[in-house]
Amino acid sequence: MSQDRPWFSSYPQGVPHTVDLEEFHSILSVLDNAIDHYRDRPAFSNFGKVLTYGEIDTLSRQFAAYLLGELQLKKGDRVSIMMPNCLQYPIAIFGVLRAGLTVVNVNPMYTPRELKHQLIDSGSCVLLVVDNFGITASEAIKDTQVRHVITTGLGDMVGFPKGPIINFVLKYIKKLVPDYSIRGAVRFKQALALGQRHALPDVDIELDDIAFLQYTGGTTGVAKGAMLTHRNLVANMQQAGEWLAANDLKLGHEIIITALPLYHIFALTANCLVFMKLGGLNYLISNPRDMPGFVKELKSIPFTAITGVNTLFNGLLNTPGFSEIDFSTLKMTLGGGMAVQRAVADKWKKVTGVTLVEAYGLTETSPAACINPMDLKEYNGAIGLPISSTDACLKDEDGNLVATGEVGELCIKGPQVMKGYWQRPEETAKVLDADGWLHTGDMAKMDERGFFYIVDRKKDMILVSGFNVYPNEIEDVIAGMDGILEVAAVGVPDERSGESVKVFVVRKDPNVTADQIKAYCRENLTGYKQPRHIEFRNELPKTNVGKILRKELRNEPMEPAATAH
Structure with missing residues (x-):
């Protein structure tokens, strides 16, 4: 990677190139520091x-x-x-x-x-x-x-x-x-x-002790535990904290809406841990799916920050009463977990007066790796700049660096990168190379100012409302059902959730129905993993060694007549 790191020239004023990784020796020392400074301040509300x-x-x-x-x-x-x-x-x-x-x-x-x-x-x-x-x-x-x-x-x-x-x-x-x-x-x-x-x-x-086993899907369909150490989380708190501090945040007085679940790495770090470090109040929303109730609650809170995924922001914008909320205290809106759609970002700015700033991260990076400047005037379609103490590069299939403006696999290196996958050295070796680069599986490009843009995903992963869904798991479940010969799962565009699961099924028993498959999936898969579309086929496209070509299926136009809803 070239050592000039063009993103530094685009950093917001006051954001350092590196953070002090020795300031705290564990997540607890950050917590105890917050308790010392903000003991009588509100921390969590529900x-x-x-x-x-x-x-x-x-x-x-x-x-x-x-x-x-x-x-x-x-x-x-x-x-x-x-x-x-x-x-x-x-x-x-x-x-x-x-x-x-x-x-x-x-x-x-x-x-x-x-x-x-x-x-x-x-x-x-x-x-x-x-x-x-x-x-x-x-x-x-x-x-x-x-x-x-x-x-x-x-x-x-x-x-x-x-x-x-x-x-x-x-x-x-x-x-x-x-x-x-x-x-x-x-x-x-x-x-x-x-x-x-x-x-x-x-x-x-100690800093290298494992604080969280944060489970994430795998291309093999088996959920793997990313080993996130105290060092990983402390580093990400420091990194994100410096980034947010440039946004005129007032220590001990910020109120963040925490609607994304704390079991998800985004809310865990960005809301719970970072705002704990800043002495803020996390306003916990137990059921954000109840949008009318959520909007009613927001009307009574002088919140200064909110995080979410595209589907959450879109849901709020389409809920009666949201546009009547007083947004005069709102300073920051951070979107991640899935791509933010321009139409949603533009409408958010129009309604709230605040730019929806997109960030990028992974479970394996605790999660923040790239964030757009918090003082961004308008949505820019980028995932942002590599944050303090973080390196990023783009590599081709042979591991060579690609030129500015060209597409390559996004690789991340920094103190927030996981220790590895719990008890899975082979899986760890697939994503963490000998030089410490985490291969994200996301295809991206970088402009001359150091902003990164996601182009496509290398993996077959399906992203439903910010949650990773891996085709192998869906296929393994449905293949275990009586009367099924073959199955392939792909992601298809979905206005509500970004993507939804579609399965192509070859039946052994011609009497198997789409409703039966859906009922079987309800028993064995959590809601966001369940297929919304089922299409029956006589055969599935395959390579000469018999591997199902998901890419061919994914690139086919949707045929409503052949799709079971």
Whole structure:
């Protein structure tokens, strides 16, 4: 890579070329620094209940003491957390990290099959799950290493009388909490109370200790745990923090809307961790899919920042009442997780008066790798500039650098790049080369000012509302259904979610219907992975060695008549 790094000349004023990677020795030292400075400031809010930095400190210490003193966990043990955004989440993750343990974030929408794979693969010995998904947990934990289950209701930390009312409505009115039974399970609040009986020992936490096992799909269809160390996350907090600080953020006073789930790396780092470092208030939205409710909530919050994916912004813009919100306090809108569409960005600027700034990252980069200048006047179609202490280059198929303006595979190097995939050295070697470059699988080009633009994806990955969907997993599930001969899954454009899954199926039993396939997928795949389009074929295009040519299928025009919706 040329050493001039043209992006430096495009950096916003005040953003350094490198960050001080020695300032903090763990995520906890960043947290403790925030607690020292902002102890009485609000840290997290949900359903109207606010927890201060001091309260997060106390409660996370109680949870850590429970894990170490009561459950006798040892440094490095894995704790799986399966919850939507709620006050229990920051208490739990900071408690797990205080105890020198590793957080395994779990998508609460997983089916029992998907959850079981992640529990077994991570070797988690503890599972914390919200009641809404207790039935999934009860089916999945058998034959895993999970020895302890902690359960909680969504309203449990909200206080009286609102908390019990929330739990009652969810279970008996909205019917969102099926009955379940897990032998020996402990309630979250009981765990906190038990933690008070134990002194929290000093735990030696080092920068290279694994803080999070953050699962991401693989081209093989098997979800892999990206090992994100304290160093990775601290570096990304420093990098993103410097970038955002150039946007006139006021330490201790910012309010960020956290609608993306904290189990997703984008919200985990950009919202929870970065704004914790800045002493901000994370306003947790538990159910952003309820757009009218979400908009109603936004009307009462003087928020200064919001992050999201294209589909979230598009949904808000198309919800009655959104344009009537007072946006006078809004300073920053950051989009990532999937491509931001120009039409959405233009409409966002028109309605809110604030530019929708696009960023780029991966689970494997903790996640931020490139961010556009926060003072961008208009949406520019780029994923931005490599952030402080980050190198980027574009390579061709032979590993040679490509010229400015030419397309190559985007490769990233920096302190935020993962340690590797958990217990998968072969998979790690496929993406991390000997020189430390992470090969992203995304095809991009760079202009003379150092701005990068994504052109296409090298992988067959499908991106649904910011979530990675890998064709092999879909194909493996459907191929396991009676009456199916062959199946190929591809992504097709979708106005609502960016892309959606389409499957081409060759039947062994001609009586198999699209509805039967969809029902089977509902049992085995979480919502965003389920095919929205099913097309039956007599045969699938293949190479001379029999490999199905997904690319040919993906490039075919959509034929509504042949598509089952």
